[in-house]
Amino acid sequence: MLRTLPSLITEKAALSVAGAGLLRYAMGPALIGAGADATVVIVESGDNPKVSGVQDSLWVLLRGDRIPELHSRFEFRGALPIHVFARLEEGCLPLGTAQCRAMPSAPAYFDRAELRLSQPLTREMLDAVRPVPSPGPVPDVDWIDLVESDPSRALESFVLGWFPEAESADDETTANELDNLPEALAAFHRLARLRPAIHRFIDPVLKKPRRASGPLGDRLIFAMWNGASRDWSIPWPLNKPDEPDPRVWFTEDPDDPNPETTLEEEPLSRFLLQFTLNGAMSVAPYGARTYCMPTARLDALWKLLRPVPLSPFMPTYAAERFFAAPGLLARVSGDEDEDEDEDEAIVGFSALHRGTLTPLLEHGFRWHRFGG
Numbered sequence: 001m002l003r004t005l006p007s008l009i010t011e012k013a014a015l016s017v018a019g020a021g022l023l024r025y026a027m028g029p030a031l032i033g034a035g036a037d038a039t040v041v042i043v044e045s046g047d048n049p050k051v052s053g054v055q056d057s058l059w060v061l062l063r064g065d066r067i068p069e070l071h072s073r074f075e076f077r078g079a080l081p082i083h084v085f086a087r088l089e090e091g092c093l094p095l096g097t098a099q100c101r102a103m104p105s106a107p108a109y110f111d112r113a114e115l116r117l118s119q120p121l122t123r124e125m126l127d128a129v130r131p132v133p134s135p136g137p138v139p140d141v142d143w144i145d146l147v148e149s150d151p152s153r154a155l156e157s158f159v160l161g162w163f164p165e166a167e168s169a170d171d172e173t174t175a176n177e178l179d180n181l182p183e184a185l186a187a188f189h190r191l192a193r194l195r196p197a198i199h200r201f202i203d204p205v206l207k208k209p210r211r212a213s214g215p216l217g218d219r220l221i222f223a224m225w226n227g228a229s230r231d232w233s234i235p236w237p238l239n240k241p242d243e244p245d246p247r248v249w250f251t252e253d254p255d256d257p258n259p260e261t262t263l264e265e266e267p268l269s270r271f272l273l274q275f276t277l278n279g280a281m282s283v284a285p286y287g288a289r290t291y292c293m294p295t296a297r298l299d300a301l302w303k304l305l306r307p308v309p310l311s312p313f314m315p316t317y318a319a320e321r322f323f324a325a326p327g328l329l330a331r332v333s334g335d336e337d338e339d340e341d342e343d344e345a346i347v348g349f350s351a352l353h354r355g356t357l358t359p360l361l362e363h364g365f366r367w368h369r370f371g372g
Helices: 011-016 068-074 123-129 142-146 151-162 183-194 268-283 295-303 354-363
Strands: 023-027 030-034 039-044 059-063 082-088 091-102 112-117 205-214 217-225 230-235 247-252 260-267 286-290 321-325 328-334 344-351 367-370
Touching (some): 011 030, 039 068, 082 112, 082 123, 091 123, 151 183, 151 268, 183 205, 183 268, 260 268, 268 321, 268 328, 286 354, 295 344
Parallel strands (some): 039 082
Antiparallel strands (some): 059 112, 328 344
């Protein structure tokens, strides 16, 4: 295999590209050489998401202790080039040049950099520097059978299978009125004590629901989105105190004096499952996303994926429908262009193991990004 890869060189030869006055630094497992001519980055090979190393065919992540003196070298379009290498057993493999696309703005906090390679790695090079491990055991999708009859149990089964056991969350009470919450929301918070990860999504269900008022009356906000630019709530107090599964209100721009509020298609228990599937996909360690393509191209996926029987999520935006296979989640949405074509779709995938994504290459989709 190595005969078809670029020639390997020694670490000394790789660092020599940096030029005179070489200074060496360690950022996590990565070695960084700073010289008069260039900055050299040598990352370890291996499948380590979110750790310094190759993340996919285009992106390389650096993460470790703060090194303020390196900040200027990673500025976008900096004066000196950045050369990236990956360390293999036989030597260092040149990956090409890169530009830094994300890092802390202040030098004192420079502990992370996201590098975009000038040329994407071939599949052969990617497999050499980031071998695909066997996925091992993956959670099943039996929870889908419960969605129609008992969505709260479906949510529990999915969460317990998808997220590993972790240290218990703190004992912070989920609102003073915890005992008065509808059962679907109370069950969610009990589940979060077993799997705190579901309270750590980018846009999570709130640990402490809060009261508010709006055009439809008093309400209890239980989830917010995008820095509180949107929120979800239920009538509060409930019309029927023992109502287990109230309807959900979606409010756009809640700080507006006259916010737009609409009724979600799904009641609370099923909406919480939708919301959790969306959050789980957003934080999964491995992901992929296609470009827009004719829906006929998706036919082969229906042999692999089971549909989750829920209405489209966020119907006024992406209108995403969820699907699942063992260890794999997918969402299918229409073209995001204004001239949306119902015969075209975009598919996003999320997985717990990289090896679960890799077989998707067999379908020949055109990928916007592919983390497998």
